[in-house]
Amino acid sequence: MLKRFRERYLDLLGSIYLYNEHRGYTAIDRVLDAIRARSPDDHVLIAAVERHRADERKHYDMFRRWFELRGAMPLSVDRTCGHIDRFVEIMFRKRIDDLDTQKVIDDDGQFEKLCRVISLTEQRGFRQVEILLAHPLVRDDKVLMKIFAIIHRDEPSHWAPYDGWLKANGKRDPKWWERAVDTFIHSELLFLKLPALFVNPFVRRRGDWPDAHDAAPVGPNARELALLAE
Template sequence: MLTRIRSRYLDLLGSIYIYNEHRGYTAIDRVLEAVRARSPGDRALIVSIEKHRADERKHYVMFKRWFELQGRKPMALDRHFGHIDRFIEIMFRRTIDRLDTQEIVARDELFERLCRVISLTEQRGYRQVETLLANRFVRSDPALVRIFEVIRRDEPSHWAPYDGWLREHAKREPKWWERAVDGFIHSELLLLKLPILFINPFVKRREDWADDGESQPDRYSDHLRPVAA
């Protein structure tokens, strides 16, 4: 019984993470579009966000390889299981796909808000990875541990460019209520959505990969090979 519970938990955990990593790098494409239009001469900012995008893609590929080694695809989850999805919807009152990049470029307060949302999301992600690396179910899977160790190493550089932009432009830090929204989204996923997903026998697996059709070189699965061999 414990083995089945562990397997189910890790399966769902991996499915949630691979969804969020794919959502992360595709959403950052929109951020890069805004930054390149808004501050074309700020190469340091653009390069740091490009690295963030590359890391999110790398994490996605590692989770994809983790599922491939098991001979299955992740669960078919949607934006209701995405942290950044929920945060954007609450803070901008629209989905990521409906964000108007030109409006964000044109209005300082919107770009500032976007920077705070991304920074809080990334910092939340770092704290969650620390928790997961102490989880006995996660520790029982060496490949998954390897993935989360890579994410823990990468994560601090992800919120740095957005915090840096806020400081350099004399913008405020997140207020208590923005941190409360971040905490609410995390609690909602952990305490409500994940348990419901766990006991739902009708959740289907994806029939394809989220990145099918994307021309992306998969250079990152080497992180898994030593422990998967």
């Protein structure tokens, strides 16, 4: 019984992370479009966000490899389990896919808001990984521990470019209510959606990988993936 409980929990955890990492790097593509249009000469910012995008893709590849090693496809979870999805929906009152990139390019206030949303999301992700690295159900899975250790190493650099832009342009830090929204989204997933998925016997596995329909697929990071098999 305990083994089945653990396997179900890890299955859901991996599926949610796989979804979020895929959503992360595909959403950053649109952020990069905005930055390149707004500040084409800010090569430092562009390079930092490109590194963020590359890390998100790498993390996605690692979770995909984890499922491949298990011989199973991920469970089918959607945007309701996506932290950045929910944050954007609440702050911009529309889904990520419906976000007007041109408006973000033209409106300083919209870009400023997006930077705060990304920064808070990444900081939340870092704190959650620290919890998972000490989680007894995770610690028994050596591959997952390697994945979360790599994410923990990478994560601090992910919110830095957005905080840096806010500071360099005299923009404010997140207010208490924005942090409260971040906490609400995390609590909603942890205490409502995750338990509901856990006990739902009708949650099916995906028939394909989230990146199957990417416009510009990128090959996996061979070095990091090789570490997972050691």
